[in-house]
Amino acid sequence: xxxxxxxxxxxxxxxxxxxxxxxxxxxxxxxxxxxxxxxxxxxxxxxxxxxxxxxxxxxxxxxxxxxxxxxxxxxxxxxxxxxxxxxxxxxxxxxxxxxxxxxxxxxxxxxxxxxxxxxxxxxxxxxxxxxxxxxxxxxxxxxxxxxxxxxxxxxxxxxxxxxxxxxxxxxxxxxxxxxxxxxxxxxxxxxxxxxxxxxxxxxxxxxxxxxxxxxxxxxxxxxxxxxxxxxxxxxxxxxxxxxxxxxxxxxxxxxxxxxxxxxxxxxxxxxxxxxxxxxxxxxxxxxxxxxxxxxxxxxxxxxxxxxxxxxxxxxxxxxxxxxxxxxxxxxxxxxxxxx
Amino acid sequence: xxxxxxxxxxxxxxxxxxxxxxxxxxxxxxxxxxxxxxxxxxxxxxxxxxxxxxxxxxxxxxxxxxxxxxxxxxxxxxxxxxxxxxxxxxxxxxxxxxxxxxxxxxxxxxxxxxxxxxxxxxxxxxxxxxxxxxxxxxxxxxxxxxxxxxxxxxxxxxxxxxxxxxxxxxxxxxxxxxxxxxxxxxxxxxxxxxxxxxxxxxxxxxxxxxxxxxxxxxxxxxxxxxxxxxxxxxxxxxxxxxxxxxxxxxxxxxxxxxxxxxxxxxxxxxxxxxxxxxxxxxxx
Numbered sequence: 001x002x003x004x005x006x007x008x009x010x011x012x013x014x015x016x017x018x019x020x021x022x023x024x025x026x027x028x029x030x031x032x033x034x035x036x037x038x039x040x041x042x043x044x045x046x047x048x049x050x051x052x053x054x055x056x057x058x059x060x061x062x063x064x065x066x067x068x069x070x071x072x073x074x075x076x077x078x079x080x081x082x083x084x085x086x087x088x089x090x091x092x093x094x095x096x097x098x099x100x101x102x103x104x105x106x107x108x109x110x111x112x113x114x115x116x117x118x119x120x121x122x123x124x125x126x127x128x129x130x131x132x133x134x135x136x137x138x139x140x141x142x143x144x145x146x147x148x149x150x151x152x153x154x155x156x157x158x159x160x161x162x163x164x165x166x167x168x169x170x171x172x173x174x175x176x177x178x179x180x181x182x183x184x185x186x187x188x189x190x191x192x193x194x195x196x197x198x199x200x201x202x203x204x205x206x207x208x209x210x211x212x213x214x215x216x217x218x219x220x221x222x223x224x225x226x227x228x229x230x231x232x233x234x235x236x237x238x239x240x241x242x243x244x245x246x247x248x249x250x251x252x253x254x255x256x257x258x259x260x261x262x263x264x265x266x267x268x269x270x271x272x273x274x275x276x277x278x279x280x281x282x283x284x285x286x287x288x289x290x291x292x293x294x295x296x297x298x299x300x301x302x303x304x305x306x307x308x309x310x311x312x313x314x315x316x317x318x319x320x321x322x323x324x325x326x327x328x329x330x331x332x333x334x335x336x337x338x339x
Numbered sequence: 340x341x342x343x344x345x346x347x348x349x350x351x352x353x354x355x356x357x358x359x360x361x362x363x364x365x366x367x368x369x370x371x372x373x374x375x376x377x378x379x380x381x382x383x384x385x386x387x388x389x390x391x392x393x394x395x396x397x398x399x400x401x402x403x404x405x406x407x408x409x410x411x412x413x414x415x416x417x418x419x420x421x422x423x424x425x426x427x428x429x430x431x432x433x434x435x436x437x438x439x440x441x442x443x444x445x446x447x448x449x450x451x452x453x454x455x456x457x458x459x460x461x462x463x464x465x466x467x468x469x470x471x472x473x474x475x476x477x478x479x480x481x482x483x484x485x486x487x488x489x490x491x492x493x494x495x496x497x498x499x500x501x502x503x504x505x506x507x508x509x510x511x512x513x514x515x516x517x518x519x520x521x522x523x524x525x526x527x528x529x530x531x532x533x534x535x536x537x538x539x540x541x542x543x544x545x546x547x548x549x550x551x552x553x554x555x556x557x558x559x560x561x562x563x564x565x566x567x568x569x570x571x572x573x574x575x576x577x578x579x580x581x582x583x584x585x586x587x588x589x590x591x592x593x594x595x596x597x598x599x600x601x602x603x604x605x606x607x608x609x610x611x612x613x614x615x616x617x618x619x620x621x622x623x
Contacts, residue, residue, distance in 0.1 A: 025614070067439055068615045091445045104357065105365045118353030119444035119451065121346035163440070325530040 014204035020073035051225035251308035268292030273328030350446035354454025424507035425524025495563035505600035512607035554594035
């Protein structure tokens with residue numbers, strides 16, 4: 001059947017891609033945003049897509065939600081081809097992007113959500129009751145009659161999540177849903193996503209996030225995307241096992257000359273990442289064995305910088321990410337980028 | 340099928356409410372009403388003064404004054420409709436950042452656009468009545484509300500609305516697939532102004548342009564509006580054609596516009612998704 005996923009209905013993946021590629025062409029440039037992406041996400045999974053800025057995560061999501069056409073390959077969501085069956089597919093999916101001020105500012109929260117429910121063909125009464133239920137759960141009941149211009153960015157982001165969930169999509173795409181949220185609001189969002197999935201075990205979530213701890217905590221499986229390619233995928237536990245045999249050390253240094261490249265060059269350092277927090281440079285190092293540590297400390301000493309803390313710890317998903325990608329998610333955003 | 344129509348209708352009405360909220364909430368209600376009334380009256384009076392200066396108010400030119408005022412009155416449908424469609428795309432993309440969400444909703448996007456612009460067409464209806472009343476009492480047009488051929492007027496207007504929607508959806512989809520789209524709505528409206536016979540007969544256009552204007556439904560629509568309101572006492576663009584023949588041409592031109600609009604919609608929709616422009620950031 002043209003345009004339909006080759007898998008049978010019972011075992012049909014929620015999302016499937018085959019050799020998916022996307023090239024952006026302009027007069028000056030050709031940018032390969034995605035190439036040869038093969039993925040299969042099961043129904044009922046919470047699947048994370050991780051990668052540095054510009055890795056191709058958002059391009060992948062945009063293709064899967066039918067905002068963008070692929071340049072090559074094929075993709076199916078809930079069994080429907082994203083290119084040929086896009087109209088039918090839009091009844092079954094929704095998308096929520098974090099970090100944006102989306103919304104008709106002059107409408108009230110409840111009005112805005114009701115508007116979208118009508119664009120999705122929900123009955124008005126069912127929509128109103130579902131909206132009230134979700135607003136209550138996400139702590140927005142008190143602002144339901146407030147104009148959207150009067151909401152904080154965190155409240156707007158939660159309202160966007162209500163918009164995405166209220167239509168009961170088969171697959172929801174959450175693009176950085178907790179970015180820029182405070183700790184409490186981010187926790188509310190994660191709790192609601194989990195609860196929404198528990199309500200129907202066949203519901204599927206595709207999540208992109210910058211927060212490794214969030215991915216580790218929430219996701220059943222993750223794919224790591226770098227330079228447009230999926231370089232690894234599996235459960236967070238399986239990915240962490242890739243760094244099980246490494247010695248992982250966190251170093252805290254007083255600010256000083258850039259050091260990251262020098263540390264990466266030390267023999268036995270598998271990967272290194274750095275970030276700056278509260279005026280302190282923090283380095284995470286994956287060492288082949290304990291014998292590498294003295295060489296690392298010697299390099300630090302040679303740079304004239306002073307060690308203020310040193311911890312050996314258990315591997316995290318971020319360590320696996322750094323080993324696979326070569327840098328951390330925070331690195332490009334950090335002032336400590338060449339630290 | 341029935342469910343799909345019901346859902347389409349439901350989504351349309353939600354978009355109508357949204358359009359009304361946006362178009363009426365930019366200022367205080369009193370100022371909104373003053374603006375809605377003064378704007379069309381000013382436009383009509385400017386043309387009337389120009390007419391008076393050029394013709395020295397000669398009696399022989401009175402049918403042309405009626406031509407001018409009725410054309411200007413009904414022009415507001417095109418002005419409001421076309422510009423509101425364009426504004427809808429630009430606002431939703433650059434100001435409210437919701438374009439990708441309304442586009443991705445299952446409701447057909449053109450239905451959403453039509454709904455969003457409907458309130459403007461409603462306010463344009465009010466503006467038509469205001470201009471005609473002013474034309475009757477202030478400029479002495481011989482309009483008698485009881486003598487208007489309402490069936491002809493309603494049929495012509497319904498057909499024209501379909502054509503205006505098709506024009507506007509086409510323009511909106513072109514904007515959707517374009518990167519720099521500010522001002523296109525006004526350009527399109529002014530372009531149509533030239534080719535519609537609103538203020539001068541299309542036969543005055545140079546040869547190829549007159550031929551092009553004859554393909555547009557707008558000239559036939561305005562002609563029928565003038566005939567329905569002031570039959571025999573208004574300058575006619577197509578004196579050789581009967582009402583039925585003008586109506587027939589209007590039907591054909593509307594059908595052509597629909598076909599053209601549909602294919603432009605398909606092409607622009609695909610182009611927008613191919614280029615990845617639907618959720619692009621733009622300045623507002």
